[in-house]
Amino acid sequence: MKKFFVLICAAIIFFAGCGNEAVEIPTEKISAADVTLTLTRDGKISLSRELMIYSNISGEIVEKFFKDGDEVKEGQKLFKVGSAERESELLQAKRELSEAMTSLPKELAQKNPVGELQNRIAELQARVKILEDESEAGMVFAPITGRLDAQSVRLGETVTANETVLAKIGKTNPAVVRFEVSAAEKNFLAASNPKVMLKFKDGSTYARPGKIIFSSDTTAEVTFDNPDESLPLGEEVQLELENVKIPNALLVPENAIQQRDGENFVNVVDENKKVVPKKISLGGKVGNQFVVSEGLQAGDTVQLGVRS
DSSP: OOEEEEEEOTTSGGGTTOTTSOEEEEEEEOOEEEEEEEEEEEEEEEEEEEEEEOOSSOEEEEEEOSOTTOEEOTTOEEEEEEOHHHHHHHHHHHHHHHHHHHHHHHHHHTTOOOHHHHHHHHHHHHHHHHHHHHHHHTEEEOSSSEEEOSOOOOTTOEEOTTTSOOEEEEEEEEEEEEEEOOHHHHHHHHHHOOEEEEEOTTSOBOSSOBEEEESSSSEEEEEEOOTTOOSOTTOEEEEEEEEEEEEEEEEEEGGGOEEETTEEEEEEEOTTSOEEEEEEEEEEEETTEEEEEESOOTTOEEEOSOOO
């Protein structure tokens, strides 16, 4: 790449203190090139064929019928959503109904007037039916046979109908690691069909390579055979995608990149020799250069050697 120098006045913030003398600043013009590299992506081990579980009604979680991480059967009870107050009312109404029903034979045997008691029993039966229907409407069942994740909602937590995810259910074999992709990333990853390895926080590597698929336009999934369930659900891991071919990649030198508040910037010099900081997104490294996925275009000129 052709390098040249531009003259920048001392007033520029990055070079304060140069007095009235001109300062020569090294720059480089950005160009595109076809590259092959290894990309890394962070993710979390999750269930495959994952389904979200919702409630049909709003309320609070008044009962849970499983432990997080359990294997459950299709149709098995998982949650009861409703109101703790209404559940208490149901228990009280059932107790009162039971007491009234127990008293009725005694009253009949003693030939006492039972009209008022019978009316009371009818009222309690109607009340119990209403409260039982409400309680039944709040029951949530497993939609399939599978493993529940370890991050379900807690007892007493308030949920919104068809909106709050109560839990996730799916399969442990294969296990899945998901990450977000742009349209451009999806295209070159699909074309490259890279070998994908999983690395744990301790630096060790899972023995079986993964297979990358795209569950949507913005989400990639890497599936890993997990017959012995040795991949712990919920653990954060790093993926290494090897031999990814990126056509017309924009490369920026490492010494042109500044970091501020966890984000990456470069100083772009325009046709008037004015310096404009621009935020960029990086997509991988080739030697001492980084692939820029967003923020620059071919032909831009960046300053070199400016560190934050």
